[in-house]
Amino acid sequence: MDKFDKLSGVAAPLPLVNVDTDMIIPKQFLKTIKRSGLGVNLFDEMRYQDDGSENPDFVLNRPAYREAQILVAGENFGCGSSREHAPWALLDFGIRCVIAPSFADIFHNNCFKNGILPITLPQEQVDALMAEAEKGSNARIEVDLESQTVTASDGTRYPFEVDSFRKHCLLNGLDDIALTLEKSSRIASFETEADAQRPWV
Template identity: 80%
Template sequence: MDKFQTLTGIAAPLPLINVDTDMIIPKQFLKTIERSGLGKNLFDEMRYLDDGSENPDFVLNKPAWRDAQIIVAGDNFGCGSSREHAPWALLDFGIRAVIAPSYADIFYNNCFKNGILPIVLPQDQVDALMKDAENGANARITVDLEAQTVTAPDGTVYAFAIDAFKKHCLLNGLDDIGLTMEKAAAIDSFETGMEQARPWV
């Protein structure tokens, strides 16, 4: 998993509440167990028309936001079913951070396990950043995980809270496997000791 430390990027405004995981990645794309390749189907039903062509009105299809790395969203982002494909699709598209007033718990935790930083800010601060995001590439937002701040294009700084363990994992690029591998030496030592103490096992 890639480390997350500081990110300065374009933020896409998505002023919708209750964006569920089926909106993020519809169920027909859940057959794969690969983490790559899902970005093209991110927000599929909003992003494409019935004939398969791009919907020119959807934010991520507009030139100013095609390279967005941050999404500024409404309340309860990531609600619905607990599909890990949702953060996979966001990450594969290039999204590394989401800013919203609240998230569904399972989606929130899945983000951290996949290298995405979900930031919780009060509604008025999200509203201000949403207005900034509407300016597209002309208004870049900076996220500093170590400092736990979001800096708006005009220099306004917003502080966010984050669990210390989740912060440690993101800063160091540690998913569940990475956390286990940190203990590899202790595990090897234990297994060697067990083999010597109980060779019949």
């Protein structure tokens, strides 16, 4: 998992509430267990028209937001089923941070496990950042995980809270597997001792 420390760039505005995981990545794209290749189908039903062409009105199809790494969204983002493909699709597209007034719990947890920082801010602060994001390439938002701040292009800073353990994992690029491997020497010692004590196992 890639480390997350600072992120600066254009944020895409998605002023919708209750964006569920089926909107993020529709069920027909859940056949794979690979984490790559899902970005092309992110927000598929909103992003493409019936003939397969891009919907020019959808935010991520607009020139200013095609490379967006930050998404500013409405409350209860990531609700619905618990599919881990949702953060996979966001990450594969290039989204490393989602800012919203609230998140569904399972989606929130899955983001941290996949290197995405979900930031919860009060509605009025999200509204201000949404207005900032709507300026497109004329405005850049900076996210600093170490200082736990979001800074708008006018210099306004918004502090956010994050669990200290999850912050440690993101700053160091540690997913569940990497956390286990940090204890590999202790695991090896246990296995050696167990083999000596129970050679018949």
